[in-house]
Amino acid sequence: MSKIAEEVGDCQRCALGKDRNMPVLGEGPLDALLMFVGEGPGADEDVQGKPFVGKAGQLLDRILKAAEISREEIYITNVVKCRPPGNRVPAIEEIVVCQKFLEAQIAIINPSIIVCLGNTPAKWILGTTEGITKLRGRWFSWRGIDVMPMFHPSYLLRNESRKKDSPKALTWQDIQEVRKRLDDARLRRSR
Template identity: 65%
Template structure:
């Protein structure tokens, strides 16, 4: 994967776009054909991801649910509909970003992916990250936050802060399914905090789109 990244950097813009398209289709085909863990035996469809693979803003969730498993697309059930509403309210279109999950197949009964499943599926995620080459990543919930940042802290403590991860700005946010279980909009509630967080994401994304790079003052949370 590092060799492919180095090669991409040496190519002209046009050559890079063409080669990236080939690598992206290869990565997608590999994921769709994957039978490396037991989740392959119970899935209906592999949920590779959705959106713009050239976007500099990447959202990573936990894993597909029943609706996602049926449609082969991430965040299309009730939690996904809420995510879309949150993005739209902040002025972000799903078509402008890329959305994926830590694991690409639905864990039975929507349980948390096991460590083994997460490790096995990580090669698909890392390939996506390498090819997308985002500058901003939003981690939706405890599972992607703990996996990417390698922390045992909870989402309540770390949400809303930017962390540096491999030169990328990473922010944990509450998973929309958690917001569905916590309907209060009072000040300090998960929904009100998420609104603050997504506005910060929007602000930093606009900076990236204008400058083509991260603002120097973004990393106030820590380094991973």
């Protein structure tokens, strides 16, 4: 992983490298059973060089805590490692040139479960054009890894309702499913 960090640190393979402050490789234990993949760093992440530290990250922390999943036991990263200006969706050509880093991270960590936060990682991993509203809450198998798409926390910040079938209520269901699958994976590892 340190080799990947070195390469990402100097990377100018796509236009996003030009305007970034710091690339954000990701963080977490290299033997994590559970990996979260978001879209790309935001403004706070770009300044700190760490993933999910802004408002969306703080909401993610609260979701994890409520589900009794420790952030310290998961590996968190993004599809692109440099901040898209104005938090726009990364362009397909940026994703294509950056994907070798995410591929390498997944190969090193070899998680049992990947949670895709939002459209961009869900579409990249599942190779689908379906949107997150249709994909979320369903389990997929990808290269032997269980994959669960969920709403991105920044989307939840824009949709405050907790009513039945609201994005927040659905996310609560989804994280419970992830927690159950994580418990199974922990059990398998302990045997």
